[in-house]
Amino acid sequence: MLEKENILEIDYSKFHCSKISHQTFDCTLILDLITQDFKHIPSEIIGESFLNRPIQLLKIGKGDIKVLLWSQMHGDEPTATAAIFDILTFLSSDQSLALDLLQRLSLYFIPAVNPDGLESFTRRNAQQIDVNRDFLSLQSPEANILKNTFEVIKPDFAFNLHDQSNLYTNTLNNLVGMAFLAPPSDSKLNITWNRTQAMKVIVEMNHLVQKLIPLQTAKFKDEFEPRAFGDNFQKACPTILIESGFLPHDHEKQEIRKLNFYAIIKAFHAIGFQTYQEIDLLNYAIIPSQSINSIHLKISNCHIKTKNGNFKVDIGLNYTSSFKPKERSLEKQFKIVELGDLKDLIAHQKIDAEDYVFEGDFEIERLANFKLKNESGEILHEWKLGTQIR
Ligand SMILES: [Zn+2]
The missing domain is CATH 3.40.630.10 (Zn peptidases)
Incomplete structure (x- = not known):
């Protein structure tokens, strides 16, 4: 029927x-x-x-x-x-x-x-x-x-x-x-x-x-x-x-x-x-x-070193997409939008940084500008002024 x-x-x-x-x-x-x-x-x-x-x-x-x-x-x-x-x-x-x-x-x-x-x-x-x-x-x-x-x-x-x-x-x-x-x-x-x-x-x-x-x-x-x-x-x-x-x-x-x-x-x-x-x-x-009630990227267990002491946080990032007319493509710019315990926050993409070294800027509401390295110093992920370059 x-x-x-x-x-x-x-x-x-x-x-x-x-x-x-x-x-x-x-x-x-x-x-x-x-x-x-x-x-x-x-x-x-x-x-x-x-x-x-x-x-x-x-x-x-x-x-x-x-x-x-x-x-x-x-x-x-x-x-x-x-x-x-x-x-x-x-x-x-x-x-x-x-x-x-x-x-x-x-x-x-x-x-x-x-x-x-x-x-x-x-x-x-x-x-x-x-x-x-x-x-x-x-x-x-x-x-x-x-x-x-x-x-x-x-x-x-x-x-x-x-x-x-x-x-x-x-x-x-x-x-x-x-x-x-x-x-x-x-x-x-x-x-x-x-x-x-x-x-x-x-x-x-x-x-x-x-x-x-x-x-x-x-x-x-x-x-x-x-x-x-x-x-x-x-x-x-x-x-x-x-x-x-x-x-x-x-x-x-x-x-x-x-x-x-x-x-x-x-x-x-x-x-x-x-x-x-x-x-x-x-x-x-x-x-x-x-x-x-979600974010674009969650990086869990970042080990942050500051001159006043070391601690561990989750970092939440969102991107905005900007349109490049010549290529007709979209370019993502990542910004840190949340910090602290983000275990329950849903994310499009997740990275666990427990075993990584965090190196770079650490500031909420700023463009992502940091890298994550493994213990032997190899860069696994990197953002430069908001753009993910690896
Ligand atoms: Zn609409």
Whole structure:
């Protein structure tokens, strides 16, 4: 039976759009994909960014239920954009589920709402405006275009696709691979009919994603932001926020991209076949919440020698990523952010320095500038002014 279809039986490798292989792809690639590789899918330019880059909408399917998805309104949040092209590859195939979905749904995709931010790999647009805080004042062309497109299409379901900080952990103490929210549409956080529909679809997605990354999903913070798009669109139709998180060793977030592929196809199935209507909302309530409660690197048992005495501490470091436009690459700068007993702190990466010699600067809130040597004097790890050089 189609209703019982196991979405995870879809062979992702067949539909992976291999032209996107890292996070810092540029606008030319997206434009080439839309106008060449995916030219069989009708697309239109729905407007231009502040720097006159085209903003594209693709439409596929001829069903009665209209679904609008948009990604990268924050230019440095590219994971779901890549997944959109995987999903479009699947929908262009002769798989029976793809054909069924296109009979039932009309799917509208805006892969990059903020192409200027995409090009410069910045959250904000070229005016330095956060497009997702511009719903009310509409000072950015990107916000105007998204709002107009929504009003013209009048979707039955909307999906707002983002990446969140990679430092979130859920109440089960795991790093969060993927977070969801049915955003509230008022400051009282009322559970409106639209929200309940969004919650039910989220339960279906969460259930599927849990099979791939058990206990590593979460609910995004349930707060009303009057200037944000999801919160306002929720008044008009069920709207779902998906936040791509982080998995250890998945630095280019290609695993999370795959999770987006499965989760969104699951949502299309739930909406197309109306399976979500049977979901008990309790299953949404029990999705764990999340908070920023981890660090990027923990170096345990550092032996610190000072003129006033010697002692042993754990050092916690976080990095910020700076974008190098010429190479289109990200460079990490590490800073010491925590010191002391960090045994219970979750870290993306851990080093035990019990048997090492610590040599260099030791100061909180400063760029990492030290090395770890073994007893024979060989340098095993080194950071110079924030940059890890070995
Ligand atoms: Zn975002």
